[in-house]
Amino acid sequence: MRALFRIEWKLFNRIKANYVFVLFVPLMILMAMRFVQDQMDLAGHGLNPGPLMVSTATGILLIFSLYSSVTGLYVARREELVLKRLRTGEVSDPVILAGGASMFITIAVVQILGVAAALSAMYGVAPRQPLAAMAALLTGVALMTAMAAATAALCKNIESVMVATLPAIFVLPMISGIYIPREVLPDAAADVLLFAPLSPTIDLVRSGWTGELSVLQGVGRFVLALAWAALFAAIAARRFRWEPRT
Template identity: 75%
Template sequence: MNGLAAQHMRTLFHIEWKLFNRIRANYFFVVFVPLMILVAMRSVQEQLDLDRYGLNPGPLMVATSAGILLIFSLYSSVTGLYVARREELVLKRLRTGEVSDPVILAGGASMYVAITVAQIAVVAAVLSVMFDAAPRQPLSALAGLLTGVALMTAMAAATAALCRSVESVMVATLPAVFVLPMVSGVYIPREVLPDVLGDVLLYAPLSSTVDLVRSGWTAELGAAGALGRCALAAGWTVLFAWIAVRRFRWEPRV
């Protein structure tokens, strides 16, 4: 990224941060709601016989929290952001200047990316202390975080392309919000599912990110396994980015 693009990114970040702070309710929806869901999922996972499957609750909860926060704090928020800025003609005006399309989208999402990364880092640190589970493979966890951020941002842009208005964002994001955590090992670990189903769900969009984050604490993935998960996540990211490039609208639909 050249200096001009970096400057544009910083400018867009500061603008979105100021707009975010104008509405205090944003802190509730982006910060407290995902954490409340995380607490609820902890009670659900306590009902599972994790010892029977050789699962450590600490790393499992870290991966669960990462998946929940990526979906609710990043994906849902950025989808709504893209649609709102399009309807306000902000995206159209930005395109008339020297800011490139990728920088416009990345810069707009950067504020929510920062919030999500900070949330995941804090929650992971707290859970590590609670369960006395220090990271054993930090690079794997970092790879999971990076792939998850890229995937959810690309998926948000692709979803925003389907939305006609801000009001339709909630409906458009429902499949991902409800289905994605179920099939990607966020709510229920794939190990507790039948073997065939677990093997199939390995290829779900967010499964690779969940596996990489958990492996950051368990070191269950070797180099080949981690690279395979990164490649799978990259494939999904490229697919959603391609959909966004072809379908994304920069001004309101007539």
């Protein structure tokens, strides 16, 4: 794992443009979302903008810094025959995938912690349920990594990554309470979207700052998030390709 992390870190630093996408693009989207949410009647729906912005930032960073980046990484390393060569050694398949993604996981976690701290100071809020916030980070990383592996299985080459990740990039934030809080939606729609893949993680993030979920509710959201991660991991284990498709 350490060796794979060091290799990916060196390759990442060779292309300075990587910092533009991984660091600045999510922050620019976050600034845009703050403007959009300022136009909503959050107080009328009983929403605190501080925890809401923390959950929005977490969701955006998980999708852009982790999911899309790791999907491209898996496909690129497959096209370069790196994954195929690694499988000839003693390293297991999960370690190969986790080790390759470890660098982007580290970047995403550092970004989330830094942005959450900055937003907490900006809005004058503090975590009330740190365990819920930690559970959200764990489930978010697991889900996005598993989803990246499952998406990479659909990609024939590196050029197809952009198309394959578009549904998650555009649809997932809309249905998981990242861009639009479920409280502002009709009750029927909000009840359905409660079970969207990233919704449990976002709920746990918000509860980390608001304390709105009971222990039983938090456990339920945690289990649902892990179930989604396990589903995508099972798809990846069955469909993931370790060498270029012909």
